[in-house]
Amino acid sequence: MAILVVGSVAFDSIQTPHGKREKCLGGAATHFALAASFFSPVRVIAVVGEDFTGTEESVLKQRAVDTQGIEHLPGKSFHWSGSYLRTLNEADTLNTELNVFESFEPKIPSSYGDSEFLFLANIDPALQSKVRAAMPKVKMVCGDTMNFWISGQRDKLAAVLRELDVLLINDGEAKMLANDQNLVGAADKILKMGPKTLIVKHGEFGATAFFSERSFADGKKRVPFRAPALPLAEVIDPTGAGDSFAGGFFGYLAAQPEVTPAAFRAAMFYGGVMGSFCVERFGTERAQSLTREEIDQRFALFKEISHLE
């Protein structure tokens, strides 16, 4: 089933210990869409400037991502500059130019109306709510956010959280959102804010899903599920790893006949798989050369590193 993603399509200028790239294609919606495209049809809502040309668009189109909803405006695209020279675990933002993204007003093409899965990438919660409201019939909504919105737009974020099937954030964001330094305590509090299920990403240590009674149709509360990450000898560029995780997770889930606990667990493994590929090269480079066969091989590897038998 088709996934609609709303978020940033941007240019990133990135420095890591392995080199640098100037204005390479990036943005949460881009990384999400490329990862999800290996499993399900993906449609993007975003805004770009005149510097986003056919070259950039072809990266998405070659993965059959529907770009009709990418609005082209005069001016420049969102441009983020970051450095991982201090640590690969966290980007130091050097510069953020919002450009056309500053006045982003998501517009949903009528051809996107039958999308059954909705991913609200990390943007202003007011915009997330707006897109959610415009898609009342979707089956499943998954969303991301960040510290900036948690501290600055708590009321608007609360409205988004009430609409989410799955909230996907990292450890620091979860602890900040719940104001609880214990992850299990934080998860309990966040699940009471609205999301049926919470996935907390732990970077190199994988991700944990915390379930509520509302997670699955049977009304049963389940124990958490922890998916591993692959121990990597080299991380070339961490940018987009979290969005690639989300894309692998949600893309796989949207392709299943039903969202069962078993499908959810496998989806988390595919999330880890897509995150592990993303960081192997700069920007979208690895996703562009990736094959489904490589994905399935790595899924088997994830099982091998984590399963008793």
Next chain:
Amino acid sequence: MAILVVGSVAFDSIQTPHGKREKCLGGAATHFALAASFFSPVRVIAVVGEDFTGTEESVLKQRAVDTQGIEHLPGKSFHWSGSYLRTLNEADTLNTELNVFESFEPKIPSSYGDSEFLFLANIDPALQSKVRAAMPKVKMVCGDTMNFWISGQRDKLAAVLRELDVLLINDGEAKMLANDQNLVGAADKILKMGPKTLIVKHGEFGATAFFSERSFADGKKRVPFRAPALPLAEVIDPTGAGDSFAGGFFGYLAAQPEVTPAAFRAAMFYGGVMGSFCVERFGTERAQSLTREEIDQRFALFKEISHLE
């Protein structure tokens, strides 16, 4: 098969957000022995002072731990004081009184001579080497160390590492020992220092085993194995969690007919299980009330939180 452990049997004074305990029974060898005792016979080599009475000894004896090798000397036992008020992830040492431990000279009772598994808990590497040399016929040697010995006794530690089947340390120690901030890179370097297998403990994120061609009899190099930790709503006292992990891991392994890859993986799960119990109460309290049935139930839970099927 019987395990011989050499290490500290001590008193701990502990502060955590959940309360405090003055001079409760602790020490690496104590926590290791109690955890391992649920799987295999355990024999302890340590030194204590006059403050170590029948009350403390009975904690070990009730778990059928052989205490013949605990030497009693005039004076006081090793006494460590630590606080977890700043963070539960790391103890702030408030005071260390080595007392009789300062001149510890391990003496191995003749009745311990047929021990087939040897655990060298975190003590001076010169003493670890001495005990290792006195037990030439053991089948398997597992060892721990810490930043203090890594920075201060590198040559003596190197001699210990060459004798180890398994080195069991945490993330920070592994990166420090290898002088490499990437865990996979650090593991490669450490495996070249001698240990056939390296287990790196990640606290709340579980543990990863890194294998070499020498890990198992078949000479095959395997991909890493990651065992989960249980997400816990409450950590009452983290003291001894790492030693309990080691005890569960090595205790289970010593009880198997052969050290196969499958047995090794299960042993890592049992390590996580024993660590998860340890932190539920202060000091050795949880280990004292624990049953094998509870252990097996939690092993099943570890499988449930980490396995696709």
